[in-house]
Amino acid sequence: MTPNELSEALRAALAAKIADGTLALDLDALPEQILVERPRQREHGDWATNIALQLAKKAGTQPRALADDLAVRFAETPGVKSVAVAGPGFLNITLDAAAAGELARTVIDQGAGYGRGVAEAGKKVNLEFVSANPTGPIHIGGVRWAAVGDSLARVLEAAGAEVTREYYFNDHGAQIDRFSRSLLARAKGEDAPEDGYGGQYIQDIADAVLADVAAAGGPDPLTLPDEEAQEVFRSIGVDRMFTEIKAALHGFGVDFDVYFHEDTLHETGAVDRAIARLKDSGHMFEADGATWLRTTDFGDDKDRVVIKSDGQAAYIAGDIAYYLDKRERGADEVIIMLGADHHGYVGRMMAVCAAFGDQPGTNLQILIGQMVNLLKDGEPLRMSKRAGTVVTLEDLVDAVGVDAARYSLVRSSTDSSLDIDLDLLSKATNENPVYYVQYAHARTANVARNAADHGVRREDAFDPSLLTAETESALLGSLTEFPRVIAQAAELREPHRVARYLEALAGAYHKWYADVRVTPVGDEEIGDTHRTRLWLNDATRQVLANGLALLGVSAPERM
Incomplete structure (x- = not known):
């Protein structure tokens, strides 16, 4: 039985008590979904619920008394072996082997769809992440958001949301001017400006700009006045840099639905329209020759200048217009992922x-990620061969590969800083978490191949009542948790929960593998137990693959 089936059965038992008058409640007082969870201690049963504690006061009875009565009634449910009451009124439920083992067939039948749900159904989510300035390669902090953001998008989609992945292309402002001046200086053979950008990539792009202009038959930028030459390096160089960024992200398994150019906010009048709307709602005021937004009315520590006294838009003006633009494009929830x-x-x-009349924390959600440190030989790695002063996406991928890089960046909460040991991620041992999970998947594939070689086939039999070993019960329990993990990871915006779940599932599988046999030993004849265990093996394989896919990590067949 799945948690949903248990929830429905519990609700039916409570509804029956209401109908026969033994529970003094209206039917609409029952929750639509009764929460059932894994007990902290496995010996307490397969599932637990506190529904008696939730309803007792409303029903004018004691939780323990309600739990005792409900336990007797619910124990008669097909597939339930026993129900015990614990503490003030918790129900601990143990399933019979057949009901628990049936999950293996459910997983196989649902395939790649197992675990997917509707917790976020009906929501249109605009998820903005990475959005690194096109002035250099993506540094390691941005790489963390690439891995986490893409995984979060996958998790939200698995929970039913419609997700738009968006990259904010910052092509408006002083940093682009510094980038352009840096390219021009390097093309002239000069050092970059004091406030400019260094690294070999600047020289590479400067050379590429000159080559592009020559191939197009244009005038040599170095013969033009500096202002005109800088504009040439700006228009071509920024495009070159961003093309490299997109290529690097694509190689990392991250692509976006929308690349939004900051310049368009100013060119299309979106900034003026957003400011006019806030003026109409009475949230803007004039002071010291500038136009301000009264953000202190909404909990900010100070009011913000939107139009400066010289008539130029402040940086926040673009942010205001961009948020409104996302909402007007249909986003119910705008999620922005930012660095520390x-x-x-x-x-x-x-x-x-x-100020726009929306709900902070719902219509707008901002996730802050902490720093990432790379360790090599126990020491921090701080220099890039190409970027000079920062470690980049390419550096990390070159060191450990895409799978290990993505997994290591996603498996920890973004609330905490992260140390990544490059030496550990290069090891083919169980100490390496991505290897541990991927090896479990490869092992399931190997078991399936061996089973086929021995003539053990799933289609010949499935008898879930034969899955009675303690390690089988534990493995089935872990498989059952997958849909709940996805729903919770989506709700909390924490894809690392999927990674930690996969590690627990891999552990349960490795223990099961060491405990039982799918293929016959010696002269032993093939029996239904072997065939049914193959179902469980293949169900585990499916869930491992589904979970790894949510993290953008491959599920190898051999290792």
Whole structure:
């Protein structure tokens, strides 16, 4: 039985008590979904619920008394072996082997769809992540958001949401000017400006710009006045840099539905329209020759200048227009993923959200990620061969590969800083978490191949009542958890929960593998137990593959 089936059966038992008058409640007082969870201690049963504690006061009875009565009634449910009451009124439920083992067939039947649900159904989510400035390769902090953001998008989709992956292309502002001046200086053979960008990539792009212009038959930029030459390097160089960024992300398994150019906010009048709307709602005021947004009305620590006294738009003006643009494009929820140095951005943007009449924390959600440190030989790795001062996406992938890089970046909560040991991720041992999970999948594939070689076939028999070993019960219990893990990871915006679940599932599988046999030993004849265990093996293989897919990590057949 799945958690949903248990929930429905519990609700039916409670509804029956209401119908026969032994529970003084209206039917609509029952929750649509009764929560059932794995007990912390396995010996307490397969599932537990606190529904008696939730309803007792409303029904004018004691939780323990309600639990005792419900336990007697629910124990008669097909597939339930026993129900015990614990503490003040918890119900601990143990399934019979056949009911528990039936899950193996459910997983096989649902295939890649197993685990997917509807917890986020009906929501249109705009998820913006990475959005690195097109002035250099993506550094390691941005790489963390690439892995986490893409995995979160996959998890949200698995929970039923419609997700738009968006990259904010920052092609407007001072950093682009510094980038252009740096390219021009290197093309002239000069050092980069003091406030400019260094690294071999600047020289590479400068050379590429000159080659592009020559191939197109244009005038040599180095013969033009600096202002005109800088514009040539800007238009071609930024495009070159961003093409490299997109190629690097694609190689990392990350692609976007929308690449939104900041310049368009100013060119299309979106900034003026957003400001006009806030003026109409009475949230703007004039002071000191500037136009301000009264964000303190919505919890910000100070009001914000939107139009400066010289008539130029402040940086927040673009942020205001961009948020409104996303909402007007149909996003119910706007999620923005930012680095640790953007904490100050949260309060003002939540105030902007509220000023538009939206709900902060719902219509706008901002996730802050902490720093990533790469360790090599026990020491921090701080230099890139190409970028000079920062470690890049390419550096990480070159060191450990895409799978290990993505998995290691996703498996920890973004609330905490992350140390990644490159030496550990290069090892083919159980200490390496991505190897541990991928090896479990490869092992399931190997067991299936061996079974085929011995003539053990799934289609010949399936008798879930034969899955009675303790390791089989534990493995089935772990498989059952997958849909709940996805729903929770989506709700909390925490894809690392999927990675940690996969590690627990891999552990349960390795123990099962060491405990039982899918193929006959010696002269032993093939029996239904072998065939049914193959179902369980293949169900585990499916769930491992489904989970790894949510993280953008491959599920190898051999290792």
